[in-house]
Each structure stands twice: as structure tokens, then as C-alpha cells.
Amino acid sequence: MNDRRAETSVAINELVATRWSPRAFDATRGVSGAQLSALLEAARWAPSCVGAEPWRFLVWNRATDAAGWQQAFDTLSENNRKWADRVPVLMLVCTGATFEHNGQPNRWAQYDAGMAALSLSLEAVHQGLATHQMGGFDAARARAAFAVPEDFLPMTMIAVGYQAPAESLTDMDIRHKELKPRGRKPLAERFFGGQWGASLKL
Numbered sequence: 001m002n003d004r005r006a007e008t009s010v011a012i013n014e015l016v017a018t019r020w021s022p023r024a025f026d027a028t029r030g031v032s033g034a035q036l037s038a039l040l041e042a043a044r045w046a047p048s049c050v051g052a053e054p055w056r057f058l059v060w061n062r063a064t065d066a067a068g069w070q071q072a073f074d075t076l077s078e079n080n081r082k083w084a085d086r087v088p089v090l091m092l093v094c095t096g097a098t099f100e101h102n103g104q105p106n107r108w109a110q111y112d113a114g115m116a117a118l119s120l121s122l123e124a125v126h127q128g129l130a131t132h133q134m135g136g137f138d139a140a141r142a143r144a145a146f147a148v149p150e151d152f153l154p155m156t157m158i159a160v161g162y163q164a165p166a167e168s169l170t171d172m173d174i175r176h177k178e179l180k181p182r183g184r185k186p187l188a189e190r191f192f193g194g195q196w197g198a199s200l201k202l
């Protein structure tokens with residue numbers, strides 16, 4: 001299998017090191033109800049500002065709701081549709097624009113939804129699954145198709161399933177992306193010591 005384990009500068013835990021966003025998914029292997037429950041439970045236990053849990057996840061399992069899955073798939077951008085046609089489960093992550101308890105704007109809601117999505121993604125690795133988040137989808141179309149209320153923002157779609165070999169991707173551009181080495185900016189470009197831009201002594 002195509003291993004895209006992170007080349008970390010120091011040893012870190014396996015879940016973070018091995019999570020990545022593949023495009024090659026195995027269309028013949030579904031995600032069980034127990035696995036989906038575990039993924040959603042991991043998202044549920046993410047932290048959130050004042051414990052508001054502003055996220056909402058919509059889930060389409062192709063095995064049990066092919067029509068819903070197709071509607072969700074149809075909201076994806078052309079580029080994402082090139083590879084996501086083999087994905088057994090699609091999800092939509094939405095987040096609340098206001099706090100439920102006082103109606104005030106919640107400027108941390110997107111941060112919270114991202115943490116829930118990462119928590120879900122790490123649990124997916126633990127379950128032997130892979131996730132691939134997609135900002136490339138038509139949010140207005142998704143809002144209309146799935147009755148997302150006005151005060152919730154559709155943030156990302158997430159593909160969930162078992163990874164397949166890169167060779168299963170027939171589109172050569174997509175296969176090339178799949179095989180590209182993963183990388184990150186050097187630590188010093190993104191992490192500072194005390195003041196913006198200052199180097200961090202560890």
C-alpha cells in the first residue's frame with residue numbers, strides 16, 4: 001500500500017504520523033456502522049469554546065443510502081469528483097455561526113469544527129480507515145439539498161473509506177498527486193518564540 005507516513009523531525013505518535021489524505025479509495029470495502037459510530041464519537045468528544053459543540057455532521061453511507069450519497073457527491077467540485085467516486089462514505093461538516101445559549105456570534109465555531117474533524121480523522125486512522133477533507137464543493141447547493149439552516153455554515157465535505165493502491169487511480173494527474181512526497185514548512189516558519197517571527201529555542 002502507498003505509505004505516506006510523515007517524515008517528522010522528532011518521533012511523534014503513530015496516529016498523527018500516519019494520517020494523510022489519499023485520493024485512492026477501495027470501492028469494494030464499505031465502512032461498518034460500528035466504525036462510523038467510533039468516528040462520530042471521536043468528533044463528539046472534541047473540545048469547543050464554552051463547550052458549545054457548534055458542529056453538525058451529515059453522513060451519507062453509499063451502502064445504505066445510495067441516493068443521498070449521490071446528491072452529496074454531486075455537490076463536489078469537478079476535481080474532487082475525479083477521485084471521490086470510489087468513496088464509500090461522504091460527510092458534510094457544518095458549524096453554527098451563533099452560540100445557541102445567547103445568540104451571540106461564535107467566532108470560534110470554525111476552529112471547533114476543525115478540531116472535531118481532526119479528531120474524527122485520527123479515529124479513522126485508528127480504525128484502519130482514511131479520510132480526505134474537501135473544501136471544494138458547492139456550499140449553496142449543499143445547503144439547499146440538505147436543508148442546512150441559515151445560521152449554520154457548510155464547511156467541508158469528508159471522504160471516508162479504506163485506502164486503495166495509487167495504481168487504481170486512472171486519471172494520471174490525480175495519480176501523480178497521490179504519489180507526490182508529503183511535506184511541511186520548516187518549524188521556524190510557522191512556530192515562534194514569544195514574539196511574531198522570533199525564533200523558538202527548544
Ligand SMILES: Cc1cc2nc3c(=O)[nH]c(=O)nc-3n(C[C@H](O)[C@H](O)[C@H](O)COP(=O)(O)O)c2cc1C
Nearest residue numbers: 019020021022077080132133134135136137156182
Ligand atoms: C479545510 C480543508 C479543505 C481541503 N480541500 C480539499 C479539496 O477540495 N480537495 C482535495 O483534494 N484536498 C483538499 N484538502 C486536503 C489538503 O489538500 C491536505 O490536507 C493537505 O494537502 C495536506 O495533506 P495531508 O492531509 O495528506 O497531510 C483539504 C483539507 C482541508 C483541511
